[in-house]
Amino acid sequence: MKPQTSPWTYIPTLYFAEGVPNVIISTVSVIFYKKLGIDNDQITAWTSFLYLPWVIKMFWGPLVDIYSTKRTWILVTQFGMFCCLSLVALSLQLPNFFFLSLAALTVGAFISATYDIATDGFYMLALNPAQQAFFVGIRSLFYRLAVLFGSGLLVVVAGRLENSLNNIPLSWTISIGFSAVIFAILFIFHRFILPVPESDTPRQTQKEANNIPFWDVINTYFRQEKIVAILAFILLYRLGEAMLLKIASLFLLDKIEQGGLGISTEEFGWIYGTFGVLSLIFGGILGGVLISKYGLKKCLLPMALALNLPDLFYVYMAYAKPSLILVYPLVSLEQFGYGLGFTAFSVYLMYICKGEYKTSHYAISTGLMALGLMLPGAISGSIQKAVGYPLFFVLVCLLTIPGMIAIFFIPLKEEANRSTN
Numbered sequence: 184m185k186p187q188t189s190p191w192t193y194i195p196t197l198y199f200a201e202g203v204p205n206v207i208i209s210t211v212s213v214i215f216y217k218k219l220g221i222d223n224d225q226i227t228a229w230t231s232f233l234y235l236p237w238v239i240k241m242f243w244g245p246l247v248d249i250y251s252t253k254r255t256w257i258l259v260t261q262f263g264m265f266c267c268l269s270l271v272a273l274s275l276q277l278p279n280f281f282f283l284s285l286a287a288l289t290v291g292a293f294i295s296a297t298y299d300i301a302t303d304g305f306y307m308l309a310l311n312p313a314q315q316a317f318f319v320g321i322r323s324l325f326y327r328l329a330v331l332f333g334s335g336l337l338v339v340v341a342g343r344l345e346n347s348l349n350n351i352p353l354s355w356t357i358s359i360g361f362s363a364v365i366f367a368i369l370f371i372f373h374r375f376i377l378p379v380p381e382s383d384t385p386r387q388t389q390k391e392a393n394n395i396p397f398w399d400v401i402n403t404y405f406r407q408e409k410i411v412a413i414l415a416f417i418l419l420y421r422l423g424e425a426m427l428l429k430i431a432s433l434f435l436l437d438k439i440e441q442g443g444l445g446i447s448t449e450e451f452g453w454i455y456g457t458f459g460v461l462s463l464i465f466g467g468i469l470g471g472v473l474i475s476k477y478g479l480k481k482c483l484l485p486m487a488l489a490l491n492l493p494d495l496f497y498v499y500m501a502y503a504k505p506s507l508i509l510v511y512p513l514v515s516l517e518q519f520g521y522g523l524g525f526t527a528f529s530v531y532l533m534y535i536c537k538g539e540y541k542t543s544h545y546a547i548s549t550g551l552m553a554l555g556l557m558l559p560g561a562i563s564g565s566i567q568k569a570v571g572y573p574l575f576f577v578l579v580c581l582l583t584i585p586g587m588i589a590i591f592f593i594p595l596k597e598e599a600n601r602s603t604n
Contacts, residue, residue: 188378190310190318197257197302198322200369202329203362204264204295208233208288210334210456213429215341215355217436218448221281227429227564229285234557236296241546247300252383253308256301260294261370267291268363272356280352308380327464334456337362342449404544412592413535417548418555420528420590423491423583424521425559430567430575431455431497435510442572444500444510454507454514462515466522473523474530480595483527487590490524491583493517498580501573528552534595 209230216226247256267287274283310318337358344354407413435451437443446454466489474482496513499505505513532552536544559582567575 188376190314193373193376193378194306194310194318194322195325196369196372197305198325199329199332200261200264200366200373201295201299201302202326203333203365204268204291204298206330206333207268207337207359207362208292208295210330210432211337211359212284212288213432214338214436214448214451215275215359216281217433218341218345218351218355219275219280222564222568223430223433223437224564224568225281226433227567228561230288230429231557231560231563233285233288233292234553234560236292237299237553238550238557240296240300241550243297247297247304252379253301253305254377254379254383257298257305257377258370258374260298260301261366261373263294264291264298265363265366265370267294268359268366272360272363275352275356275359305377305380305383308383309378323467327460327467331457331460331464333362334460335452336456338452338456339449340452342447342452345448400544401547404547407535409592409594412589413594414551416586416589416593417532417551420487420586421490421525421552421555422559422586423494423579423581424524425556426563426566426582427494427497427576427579428556428563429560430563430572430579431514433564433567434497434501434572435514437572439504442501444504446507446510450507454511455518458511458515459518462519463522466519467526468522470523470526471530474527479527479530479534483531483595484587484590486523486527487587489520490528491520491580491587493520494576494580494583497576498573501576531593531595 212230212233213226216230217223247253267290270287271284271291274280274287277283306318306322307315340361341354341358344357345351348354404410432451432455434443435446435455436448437445439445470482470486473486493513493516496517500510500513532545532548536548563575566578570578
């Protein structure tokens with residue numbers, strides 16, 4: 184690696200590029216499909232299955248090690264993402280845009296999941312241990328800024344274009360096309376700026392490929408103490424939030440006569456995509472501070488309550504239809520609680536990754552986490568359509584209970600000892 188290449192020149196942009204596709208595929212797609220007239224049940228079902236690549240990415244992760252370098256994988260996937268986002272933008276101008284854009288987003292999801300693997304691997308190869316520790320917070324910050332860019336800036340721009348052009352498909356074509364251009368710029372930038380670590384080499388032989396202990400990794404993960412309780416916790420902790428995740432956006436955007444709040448695209452960009460994301464970031468930062476001070480054992484249940492209790496705000500908004508000035512703080516508080524609760528969840532996923540295969544175990548845990556989001560999200564639209572928004576949000580609140588009960592059965596003794604050292 185060239186000694187003069189500072190991580191400050193590429194770590195922020197690498198993780199910004201990691202966050203943008205994720206937020207467009209998982210969040211922004213829900214918004215533009217709603218604005219383009221797709222039904223709630225179709226939106227939630229199809230966009231939830233876009234999580235699948237993140238669920239199963241552990242199965243092709245070894246291929247990133249075997250073939251080519253992490254640097255090459257990063258560049259190829261960034262260029263591939265530019266192509267996919269361009270196709271999404273262009274497809275919105277066609278009559279069969281839903282099928283075409285979903286196909287492009289599906290390919291983009293696989294590319295994005297592969298980019299995640301390559302980027303995290305490159306991070307460990309290009310930085311020494313001290314740099315890795317220092318830049319953990321930096322990479323997280325720029326990932327969150329990417330979320331702010333996608334769900335905030337892109338949506339606000341699309342909303343303003345909707346008002347000025349009076350053409351919803353064209354507005355979103357321009358907005359998504361803008362994100363594609365950014366990926367083209369990132370690809371060119373990284374092509375010249377990324378270092379070439381000496382250790383970033385592919386495993387050249389099939390024999391080396393066969394030595395990857397994939398089934399050993401799987402077996403050691405599922406032979407953990409109290410694995411049933413751990414699996415139940417991972418899959419159920421965010422069950423209510425998984426049901427709420429996509430419907431919350433649709434509820435804010437839906438017309439009042441259809442049970443929603445009738446918020447415009449631009450207003451949504453400010454409420455949910457800007458102030459909401461900022462609140463989530465602050466909640467995540469505070470969660471990290473509290474856990475480092477008091478330990479995960481003491482913080483997990485209170486932070487689970489912080490995650491789940493604000494779901495009651497959506498019950499209130501569905502029944503009362505409050506004014507816009509009240510929607511801002513209610514959504515922000517819900518996202519702040521989500522930041523606290525998700526931080527505790529993330530720390531626990533790292534806590535259970537012990538022994539020789541920590542990285543692979545974490546990939547399994549995050550895959551299960553994505554599965555816990557994908558399946559409830561896929562059916563959330565059909566349930567909401569059947570019962571309406573008010574009863575749906577009541578159901579969401581009830582579904583938060585199993586995950587909180589699971590907390591009392593998971594192993595957490597060792598962390599309590601470590602946190603007091």
